[in-house]
Amino acid sequence: MGAQQTRAEHNNHDLSDKTGFSMEQIKILQKRFQKLSGGSETISRENLNNIPALADNPIKKQIIEAFFDKRNQHNGEVGAYDQIGFEEFLMVMSHFRPPSLRTTEDEKKRLRKEKLRFLFNMHDTDSDGKITLEEYRKVVEELLSRSGAIGLDAARAIADAAMLEVASTSMPDMPADYFYEGITFEHFEQILNGLEMESRMHIRFLDVNTVTMRCDRK
Incomplete structure (x- = not known):
């Protein structure tokens, strides 16, 4: 029992170094993981699909x-x-970790870049290093059509217009006949320059039943 506990604590120290979470936060997230997995060592998409907080x-x-x-x-x-x-x-939850009072400016910049990369990966669904019009359109369609305020055709038109605006912002000297392949991560960083990330991607540590994630799009 003692040896097993020592190994678990050693493993948690390693996880703390990798993720930046405190030992206390890791214990809370372990309980959350066990609750999601039903006591199993792994979780599936179905497990996460059943989280009430993500339903809407x-x-x-x-x-x-x-x-x-x-x-x-x-x-x-x-x-x-x-x-x-x-x-x-x-490791995924660490993208929602807010900086602490001891976080240096260099570490804050690194954390911000990691959060942006995480958001970029969510949209770059085929992992080709670009967010294409089709990928961008799917996200905008979901956001707008699910609100019930406008129809699918209108959502597509807004997505296309938004992509053209992003293209002109990313490449202001783009020739009229140039085919814009998609948003690169560098362009993505430029577009979101100045956006405060901590309030839009964070995790609250209260107890095992109220650990929540936010990934706002404003």
């Missing part, structure tokens, strides 16, 4: 897929997992 989120599908996207593990891999363990779950 217009980008629910993208958020769930982000947990299984290998790009969000910082290991250089591309592709998707069928199921993930606690370490993979924790």
Whole structure:
């Protein structure tokens, strides 16, 4: 029992170094993971699909897929997992970790870049390094059509117009006949320059039943 507890604590120290979470936060998230998995060592998309807090989120599908996207593990891999363990779950949750009072300016810049990369990956669904019009359109259609305020055709027209605006912002000297292939991560950073990320991507640590995630789009 003692040896098993020591190994678990050592493992949690390693996870703390990798993710920036405190030991206390890791214990809370372990309880949350066990609740989601039903005591299993892995969780599936179905487990996350049953989270009540995500039920009405217009980008629910993208958020769930982000947990299984290998790009969000910082290991250089591309592709998707069928199921993930606690370490993979924790690595994804670390993108929602707010900076602490001890976080340096360099660390804040790194955290911001990681959050932006996470958001970029959510939209770059084919992992080709660009957010294409088709990918962007799908997200906008979901956001607008699910609100019930406008129809699908109108949502598509707004998505197309928004993409053209992004293209002109990213490449102000773009020739009239130039085909804009999509938003690169560098363009994505420019577009969201000045956007305060901490209030839009954060996690609250209260107890196992109220750990929540936000991924607002404003």
